[in-house]
Amino acid sequence: MIEINNLHKSYKMGANSLHVLKGLNFSIKEGELVAIMGSSGSGKSTLLNILGMLDEADSGEYTLDGVPIKNLNETKAAKYRNKFLGFIFQSFNLINYKSAMENVALPLYYQKVPRKQREEKAIKYLSQVGLKEWAHHLPNELSGGQKQRVAIARAMAAEPKVLLADEPTGALDSKTSYEVMDLIQKINDDGNTILVVTHEEDIAHMCKRIVHLKDGVIVEDKKVDQVRASQYV
Amino acid sequence: MRFILDRNTWQEIFGSISKNKIRTVITVIGVLWGIFIYIALSGAAKGMDNGFESMFEIIAKNSMFVWAQNTSMPHEGFKTGRQMQLRLGDATMIENRIPEVEFIAPRNVRGFFGSTPPSIGRGNKSGSYPLFGDFPAFTKIAPKKIYDGGRFLNDEDIAQARKVAVIGERAQRELFDKGEEPIGGYIKIDNVYFQVVGVHKFDQSGGFGGDGDIFIPFSTFRKLYNTGDEVGWFSIAAYDDADVVKVEENIINLLKNIHQVHPDDDRAFGSFNLGEQFNKIVGFANGITFLSLIVGIATILAGVIGIGNILLISVKERTKELGVRRALGATPAEVRNQIILESVFLTVIAGIMGIILGAATLALINNLTQNIDFPYTNPTVPIPYVIGALVIMVVLGTLIGLIPAQRAVSIKPIDALREE
Ligand SMILES: Nc1ncnc2c1ncn2[C@@H]1O[C@H](COP(=O)(O)OP(=O)(O)OP(=O)(O)O)[C@@H](O)[C@H]1O
Numbered sequence: 001m002i003e004i005n006n007l008h009k010s011y012k013m014g015a016n017s018l019h020v021l022k023g024l025n026f027s028i029k030e031g032e033l034v035a036i037m038g039s040s041g042s043g044k045s046t047l048l049n050i051l052g053m054l055d056e057a058d059s060g061e062y063t064l065d066g067v068p069i070k071n072l073n074e075t076k077a078a079k080y081r082n083k084f085l086g087f088i089f090q091s092f093n094l095i096n097y098k099s100a101m102e103n104v105a106l107p108l109y110y111q112k113v114p115r116k117q118r119e120e121k122a123i124k125y126l127s128q129v130g131l132k133e134w135a136h137h138l139p140n141e142l143s144g145g146q147k148q149r150v151a152i153a154r155a156m157a158a159e160p161k162v163l164l165a166d167e168p169t170g171a172l173d174s175k176t177s178y179e180v181m182d183l184i185q186k187i188n189d190d191g192n193t194i195l196v197v198t199h200e201e202d203i204a205h206m207c208k209r210i211v212h213l214k215d216g217v218i219v220e221d222k223k224v225d226q227v228r229a230s231q232y233v
Numbered sequence: 234m235r236f237i238l239d240r241n242t243w244q245e246i247f248g249s250i251s252k253n254k255i256r257t258v259i260t261v262i263g264v265l266w267g268i269f270i271y272i273a274l275s276g277a278a279k280g281m282d283n284g285f286e287s288m289f290e291i292i293a294k295n296s297m298f299v300w301a302q303n304t305s306m307p308h309e310g311f312k313t314g315r316q317m318q319l320r321l322g323d324a325t326m327i328e329n330r331i332p333e334v335e336f337i338a339p340r341n342v343r344g345f346f347g348s349t350p351p352s353i354g355r356g357n358k359s360g361s362y363p364l365f366g367d368f369p370a371f372t373k374i375a376p377k378k379i380y381d382g383g384r385f386l387n388d389e390d391i392a393q394a395r396k397v398a399v400i401g402e403r404a405q406r407e408l409f410d411k412g413e414e415p416i417g418g419y420i421k422i423d424n425v426y427f428q429v430v431g432v433h434k435f436d437q438s439g440g441f442g443g444d445g446d447i448f449i450p451f452s453t454f455r456k457l458y459n460t461g462d463e464v465g466w467f468s469i470a471a472y473d474d475a476d477v478v479k480v481e482e483n484i485i486n487l488l489k490n491i492h493q494v495h496p497d498d499d500r501a502f503g504s505f506n507l508g509e510q511f512n513k514i515v516g517f518a519n520g521i522t523f524l525s526l527i528v529g530i531a532t533i534l535a536g537v538i539g540i541g542n543i544l545l546i547s548v549k550e551r552t553k554e555l556g557v558r559r560a561l562g563a564t565p566a567e568v569r570n571q572i573i574l575e576s577v578f579l580t581v582i583a584g585i586m587g588i589i590l591g592a593a594t595l596a597l598i599n600n601l602t603q604n605i606d607f608p609y610t611n612p613t614v615p616i617p618y619v620i621g622a623l624v625i626m627v628v629l630g631t632l633i634g635l636i637p638a639q640r641a642v643s644i645k646p647i648d649a650l651r652e653e
């Protein structure tokens with residue numbers, strides 16, 4: 001599903017240049033649930049943003065579902081993001097003046113799905129994250145865990161090929177974190193490919209594979225026995 | 234284009250507009266005020282314009298009067314201070330020599346300009362009325378409305394020096410009994426009986442003349458008062474496309490020539506040029522219209538710039554939101570169009586509200602000034618102005634929306650998302 005080959009990325013700051021990703025290689029198959037770990041500043045978010053086509057690598061290859069991702073203009077990148085990718089952010093990033101349902105329906109709006117269908121689908125995914133009754137509430141009427149579940153429903157609504165989650169539990173307490181991980185595991189059980197950036201050991205072990213970044217290189221890439229989050233909730 | 238007609242687009246726009254109510258209201262008020270000023274001012278100016286127009290429409294706009302005075306310079310053996318006298322022959326000369334003259338009506342009067350009024354009566358009734366000796370051409374210059382059943386003087390009256398008279402409403406009221414038919418009746422003017430052939434309607438907006446004026450044929454007047462070919466003054470109308478000031482000058486010069494007056498003698502003949510006065514007033518009204526246009530457009534511009542400013546702030550506030558939208562698949566064009574459409578929509582809504590408010594205000598003013606003696610009629614804003622205003626709104630709304638829209642897409646989504 002995802003193939004990266006010798007990926008490099010530096011940030012230029014004035015005369016200096018900060019080499020963040022120094023030749024990364026890995027391959028992720030369909031249905032995998034991968035944790036990307038590493039200390040702060042190791043380049044986890046940078047990698048995820050490149051995978052999410054929000055940013056571009058300086059060199060190296062990136063193939064998503066057999067499509068080489070190269071030299072995209074903003075319009076093309078937006079279309080790919082809309083079709084291939086779902087994002088889950090640490091700070092949820094819900095639009096505060098839209099109800100839960102409207103938030104979930106937003107990616108479908110950019111897919112030009114008619115309103116009725118959009119709303120039906122949004123309700124369907126909200127039910128899947130257990131928030132059907134909250135469909136017409138605004139984000140600030142929801143708890144942190146609920147917000148993240150809405151965000152997950154939104155990421156799922158467009159039925160993307162890959163879900164990219166940057167510290168999805170970073171803003172949540174451990175009980176709520178496990179609830180969210182339980183949800184992510186269930187979505188993965190249905191066959192969805194998911195990448196989770198985290199620096200929490202317990203969250204990482206709820207995935208099936210851990211990729212460890214240090215100073216811009218992969219120092220470890222191992223399969224793990226998945227810990228089911230459901231036992232903690 | 235499909236984008237504009239798409240219901241989804243409008244749901245997005247209504248969403249973001251209605252969720253930012255205070256911002257929306259403030260923005261709308263700015264433009265609303267501008268367009269209100271524009272409509273109210275240009276409508277008021279138009280009303281004044283109409284008022285002046287109707288004040289003058291009764292009398293030919295390019296008409297003038299010419300009369301004789303005393304010379305102020307010696308010339309060809311004549312001493313200074315010679316009293317001038319216009320004569321019937323002058324009219325023929327003017328008509329023949331000055332092609333721009335459309336009508337010329339020699340006139341005489343008793344009981345006006347200080348001359349002794351004739352004694353006019355009927356049976357034991359009598360009154361004081363100015364008496365004019367006129368040609369039919371006079372009504373071509375200053376139209377007179379004649380009541381049904383009557384007529385103004387005609388060529389036959391002149392040729393046969395008939396003893397007929399056209400009298401004013403007041404004269405009818407005072408000389409005839411209520412309900413009595415004036416046409417065909419006789420009145421006595423300086424002991425001569427005249428048959429009434431018409432009653433003219435007095436029109437205040439005409440500005441000249443009164444409701445008691447009595448008109449008799451020039452030839453009859455001449456016989457009655459033994460005035461020979463003397464003429465009190467000329468009423469003259471030039472063709473519509475003629476330069477009245479120039480025509481006036483030509484006439485005076487011709488008269489100086491005929492009457493052997495020094496070419497530089499400005500006192501020998503007096504004249505009054507209505508056309509010139511009219512043009513001055515029209516110029517004044519146009520000036521006001523123009524001024525209100527400038528003020529209105531400047532106010533609209535200020536309002537629209539206000540919209541642009543507020544949108545710019547709101548785009549900055551919404552940087553993160555727009556970043557999220559783009560992460561979810563909004564293309565730069567979609568983001569840009571949404572912001573421009575928000576701008577245009579706000580501008581046009583404000584514009585329409587301003588137009589309605591302006592029109593209502595004008596209607597109110599029109600009602601209030603209905604019975605006031607002020608040159609102000611029908612203060613409507615011409616439709617082209619309104620359409621023009623709307624077009625300006627759309628164009629300005631688009632242009633001003635371009636700035637925040639461009640700003641919104643100039644930030645990379647990754648940077649927009651990082652914004653707190
Ligand atoms: N836009 C940028 N401009 C300059 N430097 C950047 C930029 N984004 C990230 N960096 C730098 O690149 C390095 C990697 O950043 P990145 O955000 O990928 O780290 P991370 O592994 O996600 O860390 P954290 O766990 O704190 O989120 C850091 O040193 C950071 O300061």
Ligand SMILES: [Mg+2]
Nearest residue numbers: 044045046166
């Ligand atoms: Mg990070």
